[in-house]
Amino acid sequence: MAGDGRVMIETQGLTKDFGDFRAVDDVTLNVEAGTVLALLGPNGAGKTTTVRMMTSILKPTAGSARIAGYDVTTQPVEVRQNVGVLTEQHGLYERMRPLEYLDFFARLYHLDAQTRRKRAKALMERFGLADAYGKRLGEFSKGMKQKLALVRAMLHDPPVLLLDEPTSAMDPQSAKLVRDSILELRRDAHTFIVTTHNLNEAQLLADRIAIIRQGRIIAEGTFEELSRRFVGVPTMELRVRVPLNGLVQEISDMVEVIGYGDHWLRYRVEQPEITNPHLLRRLTSLGVDVITLSPLQETLEAIYLRIVAEDEQVEHDNGSIPRYADAIASTSP
Amino acid sequence: MITAASPGTQTPSPARPRSFWATFQHTMGNALIVTRREVTDSFRDWRIMAPILILTLVFPALSQFGANLMLNFVTQYGAELLGERTIPFLLMIVGFFPISLSLVIALETFVGEKERRSLEPLLSTPLTNLELYIGKTLAAMIPPLLSSYIGMAVYMGSLLFGELAWRPQPMLIVQIILLTTAQALLMVTGAVVVSSQATTTRAANLLASFIIVPMSLLIILESIVMFGAPDAESPNGIFALWVILIGLLIGTALFMRVGTRLFSREELLGRTLDMLNLRWMGRTFWLEFRGRAAPGLPGWYRQEVFPAVRQLGRPMVVVLLCMLAAFVGGWLAGQSPAWRLPAASTNDEVQLTENFRDWFELGSSPTGVMLAIWQNSRVLLAATLLAVISFGVMAVVLAILPFGILGWVFSQFLLLGLNPMLFLAAVVPHSLVEIPAILLATAAGLQLGAVVTRRLPPGKTVSEVWLAAAADAAKVGVGLVLPMLIVAALIEVYLTPSAVQMVLGAG
Numbered sequence: 001m002a003g004d005g006r007v008m009i010e011t012q013g014l015t016k017d018f019g020d021f022r023a024v025d026d027v028t029l030n031v032e033a034g035t036v037l038a039l040l041g042p043n044g045a046g047k048t049t050t051v052r053m054m055t056s057i058l059k060p061t062a063g064s065a066r067i068a069g070y071d072v073t074t075q076p077v078e079v080r081q082n083v084g085v086l087t088e089q090h091g092l093y094e095r096m097r098p099l100e101y102l103d104f105f106a107r108l109y110h111l112d113a114q115t116r117r118k119r120a121k122a123l124m125e126r127f128g129l130a131d132a133y134g135k136r137l138g139e140f141s142k143g144m145k146q147k148l149a150l151v152r153a154m155l156h157d158p159p160v161l162l163l164d165e166p167t168s169a170m171d172p173q174s175a176k177l178v179r180d181s182i183l184e185l186r187r188d189a190h191t192f193i194v195t196t197h198n199l200n201e202a203q204l205l206a207d208r209i210a211i212i213r214q215g216r217i218i219a220e221g222t223f224e225e226l227s228r229r230f231v232g233v234p235t236m237e238l239r240v241r242v243p244l245n246g247l248v249q250e251i252s253d254m255v256e257v258i259g260y261g262d263h264w265l266r267y268r269v270e271q272p273e274i275t276n277p278h279l280l281r282r283l284t285s286l287g288v289d290v291i292t293l294s295p296l297q298e299t300l301e302a303i304y305l306r307i308v309a310e311d312e313q314v315e316h317d318n319g320s321i322p323r324y325a326d327a328i329a330s331t332s333p
Numbered sequence: 334m335i336t337a338a339s340p341g342t343q344t345p346s347p348a349r350p351r352s353f354w355a356t357f358q359h360t361m362g363n364a365l366i367v368t369r370r371e372v373t374d375s376f377r378d379w380r381i382m383a384p385i386l387i388l389t390l391v392f393p394a395l396s397q398f399g400a401n402l403m404l405n406f407v408t409q410y411g412a413e414l415l416g417e418r419t420i421p422f423l424l425m426i427v428g429f430f431p432i433s434l435s436l437v438i439a440l441e442t443f444v445g446e447k448e449r450r451s452l453e454p455l456l457s458t459p460l461t462n463l464e465l466y467i468g469k470t471l472a473a474m475i476p477p478l479l480s481s482y483i484g485m486a487v488y489m490g491s492l493l494f495g496e497l498a499w500r501p502q503p504m505l506i507v508q509i510i511l512l513t514t515a516q517a518l519l520m521v522t523g524a525v526v527v528s529s530q531a532t533t534t535r536a537a538n539l540l541a542s543f544i545i546v547p548m549s550l551l552i553i554l555e556s557i558v559m560f561g562a563p564d565a566e567s568p569n570g571i572f573a574l575w576v577i578l579i580g581l582l583i584g585t586a587l588f589m590r591v592g593t594r595l596f597s598r599e600e601l602l603g604r605t606l607d608m609l610n611l612r613w614m615g616r617t618f619w620l621e622f623r624g625r626a627a628p629g630l631p632g633w634y635r636q637e638v639f640p641a642v643r644q645l646g647r648p649m650v651v652v653l654l655c656m657l658a659a660f661v662g663g664w665l666a667g668q669s670p671a672w673r674l675p676a677a678s679t680n681d682e683v684q685l686t687e688n689f690r691d692w693f694e695l696g697s698s699p700t701g702v703m704l705a706i707w708q709n710s711r712v713l714l715a716a717t718l719l720a721v722i723s724f725g726v727m728a729v730v731l732a733i734l735p736f737g738i739l740g741w742v743f744s745q746f747l748l749l750g751l752n753p754m755l756f757l758a759a760v761v762p763h764s765l766v767e768i769p770a771i772l773l774a775t776a777a778g779l780q781l782g783a784v785v786t787r788r789l790p791p792g793k794t795v796s797e798v799w800l801a802a803a804a805d806a807a808k809v810g811v812g813l814v815l816p817m818l819i820v821a822a823l824i825e826v827y828l829t830p831s832a833v834q835m836v837l838g839a840g
Contacts, residue, residue, distance in 0.1 A: 057456050087457070091451030
C-alpha cells in the first residue's frame with residue numbers, strides 16, 4: 001500500500017436527498033494520498049451522486065467533504081481545480097480534433113500553451129492515441145473515446161482522480177495500459193476513487209474497497225479485511241508428494257482441517273503468517289515433502305455478492321421497504 | 334489507505350483575483366474560452382452555417398430586389414412614401430431573420446450538451462456558473478449577430494450604392510442596428526433560461542414559443558411604428574423605437590437576472606425528467622397552502638396567512654409607490670388641454686345626478702354585490718396570471734391603471750369646479766377596504782412573478798420554490814383579499830350610493 005498519511009479525500013456524513021428520495025446516506029470516507037479506493041455497488045446505489053458531490057457539481061444535503069483540503073461546498077472552484085473526473089458518459093465534442101479538444105480543457109485549467117501541448121501529446125502517446133491526432137472525435141472508436149476522456153481527466157495533473165468505469169469500453173490490452181497508468185500515478189502520490197462493476201479490476205487496483213448500497217456504505221476495508229470479515233478465516237491448501245496417511249491427526253492441534261485427499265489437504269487458519277511456518281517445520285520434521293502451500297483465494301466478486309446479499313437479508317429481516325419505491329412515488333417533475 | 338483521522342492537506346491552487354477589474358478580466362477570460370470553442374463548433378456545423386449564409390447573402394439581395402420592385406410599383410400610384418418606408422422596414426427584417434437563429438443555438442446550448450452527455454465534463458472544470466453562463470450566452474449570440482450585421486451591410490450597400498442611391502436618416506439606421514442587437518440579446522438570454530431548465534431539446538423548442546411569439550408581435554409593432562412615423566424626431570413616431578429599445582433592454586436585464594439566479598450545476602445535471610406530475614404539484618401546493626398550522630381557521634391565519642403577508646413588505650411598498658405615481662400621473666395628464674373634458678358635457682349637475690341614479694339602481698341589490706366582487710376578483714386574478722409570465726410587471730400595470738384614471742377624474746372634478754366631496758364620497762368608503770385588498774393582491778402577484786429572479790434556496794428546485802410562492806399568493810388571496818373584496822363590494826353597493834346622495838343632496 002502506498003498511502004503517505006495525507007488525507008486527500010475526506011467525507012463526513014455525506015448525504016444527498018432528491019425530494020423525498022435519499023440517494024446518498026451518511027457516507028464517511030477518508031482516502032490517503034497515493035491510494036486507490038474502489039467504490040463498488042449495484043446500479044443506482046449512489047456512486048455517481050457521491051462522486052458528483054466530491055466534484056462540487058451537486059451540493060450535499062447534509063454532511064461535508066474536503067477534496068485535496070478544499071471544502072466542496074464553500075470552495076467549489078478550488079475543488080474542481082484539483083480533481084480530474086472521468087464521467088460514465090464521455091461526451092466528447094465530436095467535431096473537434098483531439099489536440100484541439102484537450103487544449104480547450106487545458107485552457108480552462110489555466111495551463112500555459114507549452115504545457116498544454118506537451119502534456120496533451122505525452123498523455124495521448126501514453127494511451128496509444130498518437131496516430132489519431134488528425135481524426136475528428138466523432139471518428140474515434142468507443143475505446144479511443146474513453147482513453148481520450150481519461151487523458152482529459154489527467155491533463156492538468158490533478159492530485160485526485162475520480163474515475164467512473166475507466167476501462168469499460170476498452171480491449172484487454174488497453175485496459176491493462178490504463179490500469180498500469182493508474183498504478184504508476186498512485187506511486188506518484190495521486191489519489192483515486194474508481195467506481196466500477198468490473199470486480200477483477202477493482203481487486204487488481206484497489207488498496208481499499210467500499211461497497212455502497214442504497215446510498216449507504218455497507219462495507220469498507222482492504223480486500224483481506226473484507227474477505228476475513230465476510231468469508232471467515234483464510235483457507236490454505238497444502239499439496240504433498242507422498243500420501244497423507246495419518247498426517248491429518250498430526251497437525252489437527254495446529255489448524256482446522258476442512259477436507260483432504262491422498263496428496264492434499266485444506267485447512268482454516270486464524271493467523272497464517274504465524275501458523276504456516278510452524279506447520280512447515282513440523283511437516284519437515286515428519287519427513288513430508290511439501291510441493292505447494294497456498295491460500296485458497298476468495299474472489300472479490302464472491303465477497304461482494306455475499307456482502308450485498310447479507311445487507312439485503314438484514315433489510316428483509318427488519319421489514320424495511322426499499323427506498324426506491326418511495327422515490328418512484330414522489331419524484332418531483 | 335483509508336485512515337480514521339489525519340488532517341487534510343491543501344494542494345496549492347492558482348490564486349484568485351481580488352480587485353473588481355481583475356475579477357472581471359478573469360471571468361471574461363474564462364467565459365471567452367467557452368465562447369471561442371462553441372463559436373468554432375457552430376461554424377463547423379453545416380446546419381447552422383447553411384441558413385446563416387443564405388440569410389446573410391441571399392436574403393439581403395432578395396430584399397433589395399423586393400424593395401426596388403415595391404418602390405417602382407407604388408411610385409406608379411403616387412405612393413412614394415410607402416416605398417420609402419418599405420426600405421428601412423426590410424432592413425429591419427434582413428437583420429432580424431439571422432438573429433432568429435440565435436434562438437435555436439441558445440436553446441441548444443445547455444440542453445443539447447446535456448443530451449449529448451458532454452455537459453458533465455464541462456461542469457467538472459473550475460469554471461464558475463457565471464463564466465459558463467456568459468460564455469454560452471455570447472456563443473449563441475455571436476454567429477447570428479455577425480450574420481445579421483453583414484446581411485444589413487450587404488442590403489444597405491446595395492441600396493446606397495445601387496441605382497436607388499438611397500439616403501437614409503442616420504438615426505433610423507442606428508436605431509435599427511441597436512434594436513436588432515437588443516432583440517438578439519433578449520432572445521438569447523430568454524432561450525438560455527429555457528435551455529437551462531429543460532431536459533430535452535424538444536421541450537426547449539416547445540417552450541421557445543414563449544419567446545418567439547412575443548418577439549414576432551414586437552416586430553409587427555416596430556413595423557407599424559416605422560410605417561406610420563412621420564419622421565425620426567417625431568415624439569409619436571420613430572421616437573417610439575427608443576422606448577421599445579429600452580423595453581427590450583429591461584427585458585434582457587430581467588432574463589439575465591433569472592438566468593444567473595436559476596443557473597446551477599445541480600439543476601442542469603440533476604434534472605432528468607420533464608414529466609408533468611400533476612399529483613405531485615397538487616400535493617406540494619396543498620401542503621404549502623395548508624401549511625403546518627394547527628387545525629382550525631385561527632391557527633391557519635396565525636401561522637400561514639399573516640406570515641405570508643409579512644413577506645410582502647417590500648412588494649407592497651413598490652406597488653403603493655406605483656399606485657401613487659399612477660394617480661399623480663393621471664392628475665397631471667388631466668391638466669393637459671388635450672386631455673381635458675369639455676366643460677359643457679360635465680358641468681350639468683342634473684345630468685350628473687341622472688348618471689349616478691343608473692348606478693344606484695344597478696348597485697342596490699345582491700346582484701350588484703356579486704358583480705362588484707366578480708369584477709374585482711377577475712381583474713386581480715388576471716393580474717396575477719399575467720404576473721407569472723411577466724416577472725410580476727403586468728400585475729402592477731393592471732393594478733395601477735384605475736389609479737391613473739382616478740387621478741385624471743379627480744383632476745377633472747377640480748378643473749370643472751365640481752364639488753370634490755362628490756368624488757371622495759363615490760370613491761373613499763369602499764376604497765378604504767378595496768385599495769388595501771388590491772395592494773395585497775398585486776404585491777402577492779408581483780412576488781409570485783418575481784420569484785424566478787431570485788436565487789434558489791439550497792436544495793430546492795424551481796418548481797418547488799414556484800409552487801411555494803403560488804401557495805403564499807393563494808393564502809393571501811383566499812385568506813384576506815377575497816373577504817376584503819366582499820366587504821368592499823357590500824360597502825360599494827349599500828353605503829357608497831348613500832354617501833354620494835348625501836353630497837348631491839347637500840349640493
